Amino acid sequence: MQDIFPRNLSAFRRRAGYTQEGLAEALGVSRQAVGKWESGQALPEAATLLTLADLLNCSLDALMREPLAEEGLLPASSAEDPRQRTYDAYHAHVGTFARSVALGVFLLLMGISLTALTAALAAAEAASTVVFFLFLAAAVFLFITAGMADDDFRKNHPDIPLLFDREEHLAFQRKSRTVVALSVVGLLSDLALCAVMATLSGGEKWDMYMGVVFMALMALCVTPLVYRGCLSRRYEPEVCAPGTRDLSGPIMLLAAAGFLIWGLVWDGWQICWVCFLIGAALSALAKQLQKR
Numbered sequence: 001m002q003d004i005f006p007r008n009l010s011a012f013r014r015r016a017g018y019t020q021e022g023l024a025e026a027l028g029v030s031r032q033a034v035g036k037w038e039s040g041q042a043l044p045e046a047a048t049l050l051t052l053a054d055l056l057n058c059s060l061d062a063l064m065r066e067p068l069a070e071e072g073l074l075p076a077s078s079a080e081d082p083r084q085r086t087y088d089a090y091h092a093h094v095g096t097f098a099r100s101v102a103l104g105v106f107l108l109l110m111g112i113s114l115t116a117l118t119a120a121l122a123a124a125e126a127a128s129t130v131v132f133f134l135f136l137a138a139a140v141f142l143f144i145t146a147g148m149a150d151d152d153f154r155k156n157h158p159d160i161p162l163l164f165d166r167e168e169h170l171a172f173q174r175k176s177r178t179v180v181a182l183s184v185v186g187l188l189s190d191l192a193l194c195a196v197m198a199t200l201s202g203g204e205k206w207d208m209y210m211g212v213v214f215m216a217l218m219a220l221c222v223t224p225l226v227y228r229g230c231l232s233r234r235y236e237p238e239v240c241a242p243g244t245r246d247l248s249g250p251i252m253l254l255a256a257a258g259f260l261i262w263g264l265v266w267d268g269w270q271i272c273w274v275c276f277l278i279g280a281a282l283s284a285l286a287k288q289l290q291k292r
Contacts, residue, residue: 111135
């Protein structure tokens with residue numbers, strides 16, 4: 001029972017649509033108490049167990065003694081639960097959306113890098129233009145299709161239940177912190193590398209190659225940040241609310257446009273990379289404002 005009860009409690013709670021905080025409030029206990037029950041550190045009192053079974057719409061026997069079906073993920077009776085199906089669909093949808101937006105940002109940055117490489121190799125100007133617009137078209141296609149799919153999903157599912165497990169959320173947060181830290185270190189290393197390369201200036205072509213390396217490394221560092229940021233919508237009720245949109249893709253698209261205009265019109269290739277840092281800051285700000 002010590003092993004069965006924590007797993008059953010977590011599964012029945014998610015099936016009933018409760019968060020740990022919501023269940024604790026309904027029972028009149030602390031969230032930490034519910035967390036201890038689900039981690040197997042403690043058991044509720046007998047009277048609380050009866051109330052718990054009523055709230056979760058299950059028998060005391062099922063809660064305490066019956067092993068879970070399907071590798072312990074959910075009780076067999078929850079397979080047809082509509083709220084769980086809606087959240088599972090939303091979970092998959094957000095994953096697809098995050099991959100599309102992140103891939104779009106990667107293509108956009110790599111397109112700029114390969115455009116600079118084409119120019120550095122003294123290819124025809126038309127070749128550089130074609131390379132850039134091919135990558136730009138692919139990125140815009142991904143942004144538009146992902147945005148339209150997101151709008152359609154929200155219209156068809158105006159009420160999205162957040163039935164994720166708290167341990168799943170904590171694991172996501174831990175991994176996200178690692179990804180953010182590594183990406184920021186990568187961006188700072190990229191800037192340091194370019195600063196060192198700038199001191200070894202070898203003419204205009206050298207500067208172009210420096211731009212190629214800088215943009216390629218930036219693509220590798222920024223893409224995981226965008227992906228994890230979009231993926232966090234699975235666990236953020238404010239961002240999941242109908243009528244809200246993830247603005248990371250459009251903002252980074254504008255940052256790329258500013259980068260190109262600054263570089264091509266005012267020949268500011270050595271400093272116009274700050275457009276992407278501004279874009280990242282604006283993306284984070286927009287996300288925080290959406291939560292208010």
